[in-house]
Structures are given as C-alpha cells and as structure tokens.
Amino acid sequence: MPFTLATWNINSVRLREPLVCKLLEEEGPDVLCLQECKSPVEKIPLERFHALGYTHMVARGQKGYNGVAILSKLPIEDVGDKDFADLGHARHVAGRLENGVTIHNFYVPAGGDVPDREVNEKFGQKLDYLTEMRDWFHGDAPQKSILVGDLNIAPREDDVWSHKQLLKIVSHTPIEVDHLTDVMEAGKWVDITRQDIPEGLLYSWWSYRAKDWDEADKGRRLDHVWATPDISNAAHGSRILRDARGWQQPSDHAPVFATFDL
Structure with missing residues (x-):
C-alpha cells in the first residue's frame, strides 16, 4: 500500500491549526510530521485533526518552544525519542507504521546568527546535536526508515538563492554542511527530495x-x-507546496511531500 508523507515546520500548531486543517483537507497526506509545534502534547488541538481522519499521533511537546508531532491516518506506534546534545528540548520523536517503516521526525537547532561556537553558544549546540545524530546512526544503523524534518541546513548550492552570499550565513556554512553530510553518511540516508528533483533551485x-x-x-x-537505501527506490512524487507560504498568517516554511510504495 502506498502512503504519502509530508513534513512541515508549522511555527505553532495552536496558532496555525486552521492551516494544518487546510493542508489535511486539500492535500490529504497519510502522515504529517510537524516541527516547532510550540505546545505541550496535551494542548495540541486534536479534535479537528481527528475529525479529518487523523486519529493517531505520536509527539513530544514543550511550552512555547520546539515540539515535534506525527499525525497519521494510519496506526502508528510510539518508538521513542532522543535528547541529542542533552539540550532538554523536544526536537525528536519516532513512530513505526504497521508496515514496519520507522519515521524519525527532527527539528534540528537553528544555530543563532553567528557561525562561530566560540561567541555563539547556539551554533555550538547545533553542531553538537548533529554530531550526536551522526554517532547514533553509526552505532545503530537504521533500516526501513524515513527521516524528515526541519534540519535547518540547506546543503547544496542550488538549495539557496545565492551560494556565494550565504557561505557565511548560518544554515549554509561549510561546517554545517559537512556535519549534515556526516549524518547522512552514518545512516546511509538518501535525500529523497533530490532523488526525485535532482536539478534546479529548490x-x-x-x-x-x-x-x-x-x-x-x-x-x-x-x-x-x-x-534508508532499502526503501529509497520505493519513493517518488516529491514536491514542495510553495503556495502554503502565501496562506493567511503562514509559517515561514512550506510543506515537503513524498510518496512511498511500501
């Protein structure tokens, strides 16, 4: 059975509940992974989501900050979370579908404004977070898994509007890209979006x-x-719903979609 998955940094699930419902109604992904929910789990507005068929959720919440949630039409089992870099933040949760696919939902720290850990603690936390992600996937090689989320790094030159102008801007610096590459290599992860859309600004x-x-x-x-490579060839249909960035009171992120024939 194929299923479609979407990931979206919603920038407050309670404030933007109408936008989540709009996406669920109009696009109907089987699974929606949200980041920056900014809500304790018990205050995530589930009633309307349930009415739209999203009766399953695994989530980790935090008042006013961070927070990750996986909403699903399909039964999903909570298989835990990791507090990378010991930040005490709700930035990761994992769920497993009945077909055995594990979904990791991440919200990697943004890293502040200055790309220097000596003067910017947040940048150091970001690098440490990525290093611990790398080590985790090295030690426990993922299989039949999908990793999604706001990773707060645009790795390729055509993932930003100006590679040259952003080389010293947090999210596109060489050290961040190197750290993200290390995470990918540790888990042998395949970038599904770029597998489907290999060329062009995105x-x-x-x-x-x-x-x-x-x-x-x-x-x-x-x-x-x-x-992971064992299911990457089953993926197709990647797209970014750019229009959502123009919805009323939008998040500054747009949802990213992919379909898996599994």
Missing part, C-alpha cells in the same frame, strides 16, 4: 523579513525527506 523556507517573499524569492531548502 526552497522550502522564505524569511518573514522579506517585504514580498514571493517576488524576492530568497529561499533556502531547510526541510528534508530522507530514507
């Missing part, structure tokens, strides 16, 4: 600071869908 995030985000189009691909 963005999932546009800053709130832009007067006209669409016209300026200074985006970055911060949101990712990866899969």
